[in-house]
Amino acid sequence: MPASPTVSRRLLGAELRALREERGLTADEAAGRLGWHPSKMSRVETGRSGLRDAELSRVLDVYEVTEPVAREALSSMSRDGKRRKWWQPYSDVLTKRYSSFISLESEASSARSFQMSLVPGLLQTPDYARAVIRALKPERAPDEVNALVEVRLARQNAALNRESPLRVWGVIDEAVLHRVVGDGGLMAGQLKRLLTASEQPEITLQVLPFGAGSHAGLLGPFVILEFPVRADLDVVCTEGLTSNVYLEREEDVAAYSRAFDHVRAAALDVGPSRDLIARRAEDFT
Numbered sequence: 001m002p003a004s005p006t007v008s009r010r011l012l013g014a015e016l017r018a019l020r021e022e023r024g025l026t027a028d029e030a031a032g033r034l035g036w037h038p039s040k041m042s043r044v045e046t047g048r049s050g051l052r053d054a055e056l057s058r059v060l061d062v063y064e065v066t067e068p069v070a071r072e073a074l075s076s077m078s079r080d081g082k083r084r085k086w087w088q089p090y091s092d093v094l095t096k097r098y099s100s101f102i103s104l105e106s107e108a109s110s111a112r113s114f115q116m117s118l119v120p121g122l123l124q125t126p127d128y129a130r131a132v133i134r135a136l137k138p139e140r141a142p143d144e145v146n147a148l149v150e151v152r153l154a155r156q157n158a159a160l161n162r163e164s165p166l167r168v169w170g171v172i173d174e175a176v177l178h179r180v181v182g183d184g185g186l187m188a189g190q191l192k193r194l195l196t197a198s199e200q201p202e203i204t205l206q207v208l209p210f211g212a213g214s215h216a217g218l219l220g221p222f223v224i225l226e227f228p229v230r231a232d233l234d235v236v237c238t239e240g241l242t243s244n245v246y247l248e249r250e251e252d253v254a255a256y257s258r259a260f261d262h263v264r265a266a267a268l269d270v271g272p273s274r275d276l277i278a279r280r281a282e283d284f285t
Contacts, residue, residue: 007107008080010047010233015074017045019063033062046248051078086158093140093147097244101237102151104246106158108225110167112260114208114217117179119190120170122156123197123205128190129153131182136241160202169204171217171260171267177207177280184284191281198274206267207276216262224256 020030031041043049051059056078060071087094087102094102105111113120118132129152133145140148159166180187198205208215220238227233236247236256247253268276 007104007227007233008077009050012051012074012077013045013047014232015077016059016063019065020045023063025063030062034058050082053078086154087151090147090151093144094151100246101244102155104225104235104237105155105166107227108166109164109228110169110226111159111223112169112226112257113221113223114171114173114260114263115176115221116173116217117175117221118181119172119176119194120168121152122159122166122168123170123194123203124152124156125186125190125193126153127186128181128193131186135181160200165200165202167202169264171206171208171263173217174207174209174276177277188281188284191277191284194277195274195281198270198277204270205273205277206264206270207273208263208267209276212266215266216259222256222259224253224260 020027023030025033027041027045028038031038034041040049044051053075056075057071060074065071065074085103085106087099091099111122119128121129124132126149130145130149133140133148133152137145137148160168177191181190194205197203208217223237225235225237232250234248234253236253238245238247247256267273
């Protein structure tokens, strides 16, 4: 995703694509009638580009959408995609790829993740987050690091304290409990935070023990974001040092869902996971 599509824009794009197909038009034919380059049609239908009010009205005219209620519903989706978001004041320190992820996460109903090396961002303490950001972004000035920590905490608040909290199901490799980020005191605080978080009804946390051996997550960490509106908006995110890869095709999401199911099945149940985390926290104190 080179741009930052919101769920509203993706939903609008999917609806416009369905309308086009109902009219028996190819993407190129519709683009021609609208005076657009075919690439713009692709960006609109995948949610990577929004539409001005006049542009949307023209599209609906071409697709012969005359019902006022239907037109207003589509216009509302378009407006939702343009609303100012809480993270926009941090645009000076946020990369486009991070903004993309926050945008998707903010509208997701659930997040299933597997992490090999780090505590999931939504469960990090401020000190742990600061140490991780410093390690991954050594070129950042102290004030930028502080701003990124603020973003991390704001993400947590937005996701976990909203009216319908994000349902989080995280599987972490046991290595996460042993890797010393910062110092022992910092790690003890972080692991205690995991114990507290795992008591919340919307959070499920499991540990994949060393004894599990080879497993379906060996190729690296991933997050599966699911949305309440329609299943075909679900997306997988894999993060790299300089770029994120977002997978939206149904077969890709299904493959990662199967991998997650295998990993969670190989992991300790919630109770034994909490016991292991508690023992490691005690080791650090």
